[in-house]
Amino acid sequence: VKKHSGSQQYEGRIVVNYGAQCLLEDDQGTLVRCRSPRKLGQAVCGDFVYWEKTQGQSHGNLIELRPRRNELLRHDQHSGSRVLAANLDVILIVLAAKPEADLSLVDRYLVGAEVLGLEPVLVFNKTDLLEAKEHEQWKDRLAEFSTLGYGLIWASTKSGLGLAELQAKLEGRTGIIVGQSGVGKSSLVDALIPDISLRIQALSEASGEGQHTTTSTHLYPLPNRHGCVIDSPGVRDFRLWPMPAVELARGFPELCKVFGECRFQDCRHLKEPGCAVKQLVERGAISARRYSSYCNLVEWAAQQSPGY
Ligand SMILES: Nc1nc2c(ncn2[C@@H]2O[C@H](COP(=O)(O)OP(=O)(O)OP(=O)(O)O)[C@@H](O)[C@H]2O)c(=O)[nH]1
Ligand SMILES: [Mg+2]
Numbered sequence: 108v109k110k111h112s113g114s115q116q117y118e119g120r121i122v123v124n125y126g127a128q129c130l131l132e133d134d135q136g137t138l139v140r141c142r143s144p145r146k147l148g149q150a151v152c153g154d155f156v157y158w159e160k161t162q163g164q165s166h167g168n169l170i171e172l173r174p175r176r177n178e179l180l181r182h183d184q185h186s187g188s189r190v191l192a193a194n195l196d197v198i199l200i201v202l203a204a205k206p207e208a209d210l211s212l213v214d215r216y217l218v219g220a221e222v223l224g225l226e227p228v229l230v231f232n233k234t235d236l237l238e239a240k241e242h243e244q245w246k247d248r249l250a251e252f253s254t255l256g257y258g259l260i261w262a263s264t265k266s267g268l269g270l271a272e273l274q275a276k277l278e279g280r281t282g283i284i285v286g287q288s289g290v291g292k293s294s295l296v297d298a299l300i301p302d303i304s305l306r307i308q309a310l311s312e313a314s315g316e317g318q319h320t321t322t323s324t325h326l327y328p329l330p331n332r333h334g335c336v337i338d339s340p341g342v343r344d345f346r347l348w349p350m351p352a353v354e355l356a357r358g359f360p361e362l363c364k365v366f367g368e369c370r371f372q373d374c375r376h377l378k379e380p381g382c383a384v385k386q387l388v389e390r391g392a393i394s395a396r397r398y399s400s401y402c403n404l405v406e407w408a409a410q411q412s413p414g415y
């Protein structure tokens with residue numbers, strides 16, 4: 108589709124960014140390799156752009172990055188915050204028994220989702236590897252998330268469990284798949300997109316990049332083209348970007364529920380006297396594990412940005 112008739116500018120969406128170059132997909136599903144002029148700023152996976160053709164159908168130049176609805180940042184101690192993907196609706200947080208799920212990582216993703224206004228969905232993958240007793244144990248451990256109202260899908264790329272539910276979550280939306288390395292993010296994308304091997308081949312031809320452990324963030328349209336899924340590289344540790352305690356607390360709905368009940372209006376729920384949150388933790392009404400995640404995050408943010 109052209110931006111307006113008579114113009115040579117076309118619409119597209121960034122599939123993967125390589126810095127000075129990127130691949131985008133036009134509305135026909137054709138991959139186009141584009142130069143990404145520095146003056147536009149960095150195009151990221153999920154960006155909507157305008158571009159113009161240079162040589163034939165498959166090469167072009169980016170001419171405009173359209174405003175982002177939201178952006179998911181990844182914070183790195185050395186390079187600071189960097190945008191991983193933009194214009195998202197859903198964040199699929201994948202976990203598994205092997206490598207063993209790190210629930211504080213899940214907490215951090217949930218804060219990120221809340222701040223960005225994304226729907227978070229927990230996806231427990233590799234259920235085919237669980238013995239009945241283990242499955243029960245995981246159900247107990249994850250119950251605290253379901254109780255808080257978060258969606259939880261039990262999945263397996265081997266048995267196909269949960270794939271229809273995942274598909275439904277992505278209908279007409281853009282979802283990003285995140286989680287530790289090896290939990291099966293790329294395998295889930297494979298399972299959702301039957302012709303993916305062809306697409307990966309097209310991508311690696313265009314980029315000269317091998318596959319296996321995912322090294323960059325890629326967008327894949329779903330087969331019916333009503334919705335997209337973004338595969339991202341595994342993380343050992345998803346760091347949030349520093350933010351004030353009140354903002355961090357938004358990612359903990361059980362804490363937000365008692366806002367206004369603490370003695371001090373600006374209570375950060377750490378060591379303040381008369382804190383309603385701490386009372387609930389002591390009574391067991393708020394998960395001590397979740398509360399300690401919150402405290403760690405507040406302390407971490409304060410270290411990064413004194414004043415928070
Ligand atoms: N048994 C079982 N194995 C799975 C399942 N899903 C993925 N695997 C295996 O788990 C391993 C890692 O899968 P990937 O899809 O590459 O994991 P990833 O999360 O994309 O890993 P990174 O790209 O490194 O972040 C592979 O050997 C998969 O075959 C599943 O549902 N059941
Ligand atoms: Mg992967």
Ligand SMILES: [Zn+2]
Nearest residue numbers: 369374376382
């Ligand atoms: Zn408090």
